[in-house]
Amino acid sequence: MTNRIAYKTPTESFNARTVRQGECLLWAGAVKETGYGAMWDGERVVRPHRWIYEQANGPIPEGADIDHVCGNRVCCEISHLRVTTRKQNMENLTHVNANSSTGVRGVHKNTKGGKPWRVRVKHNYVEYNGGYYDSLEEAETAAIELRNKLFTHNDADRKAA
Numbered sequence: 433m434t435n436r437i438a439y440k441t442p443t444e445s446f447n448a449r450t451v452r453q454g455e456c457l458l459w460a461g462a463v464k465e466t467g468y469g470a471m472w473d474g475e476r477v478v479r480p481h482r483w484i485y486e487q488a489n490g491p492i493p494e495g496a497d498i499d500h501v502c503g504n505r506v507c508c509e510i511s512h513l514r515v516t517t518r519k520q521n522m523e524n525l526t527h528v529n530a531n532s533s534t535g536v537r538g539v540h541k542n543t544k545g546g547k548p549w550r551v552r553v554k555h556n557y558v559e560y561n562g563g564y565y566d567s568l569e570e571a572e573t574a575a576i577e578l579r580n581k582l583f584t585h586n587d588a589d590r591k592a593a
């Protein structure tokens with residue numbers, strides 16, 4: 433987040449850190465362990481592809497994920513982005529090294545009603561509850577943040593953060 437102060441507006445920040453590559457507009461700024469970019473929108477850290485999608489199309493429906501048609505998670509080309517429902521997103525999940533039913537580390541399906549994604553992280557045989565989320569992306573981000581809080585030597589998450 434060292435770039436936070438360097439740009440006057442989110443638009444300036446976005447334009448300065450995206451690079452055209454063929455059909456794709458690639459995010460060249462900070463990238464998190466999730467493989468998604470991270471930028472400051474003036475109030476909070478957001479994913480650049482979600483931010484630019486909202487600039488073009490208005491707010492993303494609650495709980496919806498933005499899918500990359502080109503398969504590149506750092507692509508911010510508006511024509512390559514589309515809203516997917518949770519169901520579609522689950523069908524598209526192709527994560528390897530998954531250790532939970534959702535395919536995302538630390539994120540579990542909540543089958544008890546309410547929000548569909550639950551974050552749980554185990555540390556020293558203790559299970560920590562990371563809360564419930566509408567979107568799988570948000571849950572994934574929360575799981576990473578919780579691990580970073582709990583694990584002081586969490587290199588796998590930190591190296592790309």
Ligand SMILES: [Zn+2]
Binds near residue numbers: 455507508512
């Ligand atoms: Zn693309």
